[in-house]
Amino acid sequence: xxxxxxxxxxxxxxxxxxxxxxxxxxxxxxxxxxxxxxxxxxxxxxxxxxxxxxxxxxxxxxxxxxxxxxxxxxxxxxxxxxxxxxxxxxxxxxxxxxxxxxxxxxxxxxxxxxxxxxxxxxxxx
Amino acid sequence: xxxxxxxxxxxxxxxxxxxxxxxxxxxxxxxxxxxxxxxxxxxxxxxxxxxxxxxxxxxxxxxxxxxxxxxxxxxxxxxxxxxxxxxxxxxxxxxxxxxxxxxxxxxxxxxxxxxxxxxxxxxxxxxxxxxxxxxxxxxxxxxxxxxxxxxxxxxxxxxxxxxxxxxxxxxxxxxxxxxxxxxxxxxxxxxxxxxxx
Numbered sequence: 001x002x003x004x005x006x007x008x009x010x011x012x013x014x015x016x017x018x019x020x021x022x023x024x025x026x027x028x029x030x031x032x033x034x035x036x037x038x039x040x041x042x043x044x045x046x047x048x049x050x051x052x053x054x055x056x057x058x059x060x061x062x063x064x065x066x067x068x069x070x071x072x073x074x075x076x077x078x079x080x081x082x083x084x085x086x087x088x089x090x091x092x093x094x095x096x097x098x099x100x101x102x103x104x105x106x107x108x109x110x111x112x113x114x115x116x117x118x119x120x121x122x123x124x125x
Numbered sequence: 126x127x128x129x130x131x132x133x134x135x136x137x138x139x140x141x142x143x144x145x146x147x148x149x150x151x152x153x154x155x156x157x158x159x160x161x162x163x164x165x166x167x168x169x170x171x172x173x174x175x176x177x178x179x180x181x182x183x184x185x186x187x188x189x190x191x192x193x194x195x196x197x198x199x200x201x202x203x204x205x206x207x208x209x210x211x212x213x214x215x216x217x218x219x220x221x222x223x224x225x226x227x228x229x230x231x232x233x234x235x236x237x238x239x240x241x242x243x244x245x246x247x248x249x250x251x252x253x254x255x256x257x258x259x260x261x262x263x264x265x266x267x268x269x270x271x272x273x274x275x276x277x278x279x280x281x282x283x284x285x286x287x288x289x290x291x292x293x294x295x296x297x298x299x300x301x302x303x304x305x306x307x308x309x310x311x312x313x314x315x316x317x318x319x320x321x322x
Contacts, residue, residue: 063130
């Protein structure tokens, strides 16, 4: 019984520490203006399904597929294929990392090329 | 590339099949980041790439099947293992068994939110032979709420989902600790009452 009481006290202390961490994280999200009262949720709901602007092209990551990149930036399905001269038959169901590996280009360069292509598309249209 | 990124690639390629496999094996006991994955899936749903309700249904079914697998493993082989380990000779183990059996419904339901500790509750439920019907109903109800939370947070966060993965992990840890406190406090209170009597 005594041990159970000690365990419970320890767990309550851990809980308090975790809550402090959560508060700190919430504050940092607010400082980064990712959460700002109701503005965040409202804008997210209103702009849902809308393609990302080219200024957000840096969100592209190597784990993303070309299909997904096309979808989130509202690009025509063959646009990146043409721009990056992709001949892989698996396109667009192909991740950036897999493609970079198959053509022997490092991922950072590939991501940079994709970012540029996204910027070019929006300036061209 | 970390494991979450690998999983996300597979989610983008094979959608619901990946969600089902990852959630199922995470429910059994494998340390896979299923909550972080569901957070991202919620964001993909907000971008219109995947169906929110399809992902939720897949996650609930896979989670319940994983939990049932745990339950059946100890239901069939648990007693043999406890005999080999001589656990049945420990007074605390026997008391814990009794407490779990009398408090099965609430324990099964709330431990669904205990993250990686919920497989432990599944194994225990099978071991102490909690009636399968009670286990299944409470497990299923709990499993609706838990993935819904992660998916909904991801859906609300949208393109900023990655900023919330740390927050989700913290919330999950807080909930898990709070649940352990709750379960242990209930056991402690009942044991105290029994001693007083």
